[in-house]
Amino acid sequence: MRLVTRYAIAFLLAAIGALIGGCASLGTTTPDYRAIVASPDRSEADRKTDQRRKPAELLAFSGVKTGMKVLDVGAGGGYSSELVARAVGPTGVVYAQNSQQMIDNFVKTAFDDRAKKGAMTNVVKSVRDFDELAPAEVKDLDLITMYLVYHDTTYMDVDRAKMDRRLFELLKPGGYLVITDHSAKAGADPGVGKSLHRIDEALLKREVEAAGFKLVEEANFLRNPGDQRDAPFFKMQTPTDQFALKFVKP
Numbered sequence: 001m002r003l004v005t006r007y008a009i010a011f012l013l014a015a016i017g018a019l020i021g022g023c024a025s026l027g028t029t030t031p032d033y034r035a036i037v038a039s040p041d042r043s044e045a046d047r048k049t050d051q052r053r054k055p056a057e058l059l060a061f062s063g064v065k066t067g068m069k070v071l072d073v074g075a076g077g078g079y080s081s082e083l084v085a086r087a088v089g090p091t092g093v094v095y096a097q098n099s100q101q102m103i104d105n106f107v108k109t110a111f112d113d114r115a116k117k118g119a120m121t122n123v124v125k126s127v128r129d130f131d132e133l134a135p136a137e138v139k140d141l142d143l144i145t146m147y148l149v150y151h152d153t154t155y156m157d158v159d160r161a162k163m164d165r166r167l168f169e170l171l172k173p174g175g176y177l178v179i180t181d182h183s184a185k186a187g188a189d190p191g192v193g194k195s196l197h198r199i200d201e202a203l204l205k206r207e208v209e210a211a212g213f214k215l216v217e218e219a220n221f222l223r224n225p226g227d228q229r230d231a232p233f234f235k236m237q238t239p240t241d242q243f244a245l246k247f248v249k250p
Contacts, residue, residue, distance in 0.1 A: 097133050186202065
């Protein structure tokens with residue numbers, strides 16, 4: 001009887017382990033990024049933006065998976081927040097950050113209008129300065145995305161060193177920070193952030209790594225070698241040259 005009981009207990013423990021393991025694997029499923037981008041309920045305006053933002057490639061490079069906790073920094077009107085929210089699914093959450101300055105000057109009601117969509121039900125709006133980013137209770141994030149906005153912090157009232165330390169603090173060990181931005185000419189002064197809406201890639205790397213991050217991957221899918229890097233994106237007929245960088249919190 002005791003032997004049977006031991007076998008029963010062992011079987012039960014194995015079943016529980018398998019169930020837990022199965023749930024864990026479900027939490028890290030890689031979604032079909034192209035299917036997400038092709039979702040029929042996405043707006044025509046977003047589909048037009050897709051042509052220059054290459055969202056399927058960006059989601060893949062960022063490594064967004066179902067069940068993740070993600071912070072989208074400088075969410076703007078929510079274009080990327082919605083895509084990430086679709087990718088993490090109902091078991092995940094996306095904190096979409098905009099500073100009040102960004103809302104007043106650029107975003108206006110665009111994010112709130114988008115937030116009414118069903119695809120945004122797992123998105124939490126975070127109106128915080130760039131050196132705060134998220135509520136105090138938010139921690140151990142899997143991923144932070146910062147798409148095409150780091151350059152804006154060079155001319156706003158932002159302590160970038162403090163911001164980068166906060167980004168580091170919010171991530172769990174092994175979590176990733178993914179940044180894309182418009183390339184400035186090598187060695188360009190941070191002032192081009194305001195005049196050209198660009199930033200020197202090497203400068204950005206130095207600032208982020210100074211906070212403790214380690215650069216682990218770079219990608220070229222947003223590159224445009226023909227860009228002379230001497231005009232802001234909104235005055236160009238072709239896409240800007242953009243870099244894509246992935247950092248990890250060791």
